[in-house]
Amino acid sequence: MAKNPSVLPSTSEKRSYVRQMFTKIAPRYDLMNRLMALGRDQAWRRTVIRLCALPTGGRLLDVATGTGDIAYEAQRQDPTLRAVGIDLTREMLVYGQEKQPAVGPALPFIEGDALALPFADDTFDAACSGFMMRNVVDIRSAFAEQARVVKPGGRVVCLEISLPSTPGFSQLFRLYFFKLVPLIGGLISGQREAYTYLPNSAVPLPRPAALAKTMEAVGLRDVHYRMAMLGTVSIHWGTK
Numbered sequence: 001m002a003k004n005p006s007v008l009p010s011t012s013e014k015r016s017y018v019r020q021m022f023t024k025i026a027p028r029y030d031l032m033n034r035l036m037a038l039g040r041d042q043a044w045r046r047t048v049i050r051l052c053a054l055p056t057g058g059r060l061l062d063v064a065t066g067t068g069d070i071a072y073e074a075q076r077q078d079p080t081l082r083a084v085g086i087d088l089t090r091e092m093l094v095y096g097q098e099k100q101p102a103v104g105p106a107l108p109f110i111e112g113d114a115l116a117l118p119f120a121d122d123t124f125d126a127a128c129s130g131f132m133m134r135n136v137v138d139i140r141s142a143f144a145e146q147a148r149v150v151k152p153g154g155r156v157v158c159l160e161i162s163l164p165s166t167p168g169f170s171q172l173f174r175l176y177f178f179k180l181v182p183l184i185g186g187l188i189s190g191q192r193e194a195y196t197y198l199p200n201s202a203v204p205l206p207r208p209a210a211l212a213k214t215m216e217a218v219g220l221r222d223v224h225y226r227m228a229m230l231g232t233v234s235i236h237w238g239t240k
């Protein structure tokens with residue numbers, strides 16, 4: 001495992017490093033999310049759901065669901081929707097389970113890998129992921145798997161962090177993201193290493209235009225993206 005989290009884990013170590021890290025931060029994950037995103041993260045998740053363009057009563061796969069925020073919000077918006085959350089880290093799902101609604105159907109959570117989804121081809125009306133791509137070892141395969149399990153005409157939607165390039169704001173954001181986030185994350189979760197890895201994991205991420213090309217390369221069409229929060233968040237979508 002990488003001792004210095006600003007030095008990212010190697011490809012062979014990354015999967016287990018990521019799982020161990022999310023296991024440690026699971027208890028404080030939701031709180032830190034709201035703080036880091038200045039309360040805007042749920043609005044981005046609502047945009048993801050809208051861009052999934054689900055039919056009433058449709059099937060949604062939330063890949064790397066974590067504590068289930070996207071899937072829960074989708075079910076809240078349409079109680080007839082059949083959403084499923086899948087994630088690599090059991091502990092994240094355990095905290096997600098605690099948020100099951102008192103009424104209505106329970107959200108199924110499955111432990112599994114985004115790079116080998118345990119579903120047949122053409123199963124879902126849409127698949128989405130939130131803040132996952134920078135944690136996987138193969139972004140192209142992750143998109144390909146989502147495209148595989150979505151029905152023809154269905155959407156694949158991706159929410160991710162993006163490092164802004166606007167002069168001035170870029171430096172300010174980097175100060176916040178690379179210095180303040182590890183400090184606050186360390187204080188709140190006791191896991192400063194994890195909150196040092198998280199911003200650093202965004203560095204090798206392809207720029208939004210390149211991410212869109214990767215989606216096209218796995219066969220998705222009509223690929224578009226929009227930026228939010230002054231260019232610090234990207235939302236991509238494409239159709240199978």
Ligand SMILES: C[S@@+](CC[C@H](N)C(=O)[O-])C[C@H]1O[C@@H](n2cnc3c(N)ncnc32)[C@H](O)[C@@H]1O
Nearest residue numbers: 022064065066087088089092113114130131135
């Ligand atoms: C930053 S959290 C995002 C959780 C949730 N999507 C959200 O919007 O809050 C990233 C999640 O990706 C999961 N993850 C990382 N690599 C994965 C993989 N290969 N397959 C499935 N889940 C993965 C982690 O376990 C973690 O729960």
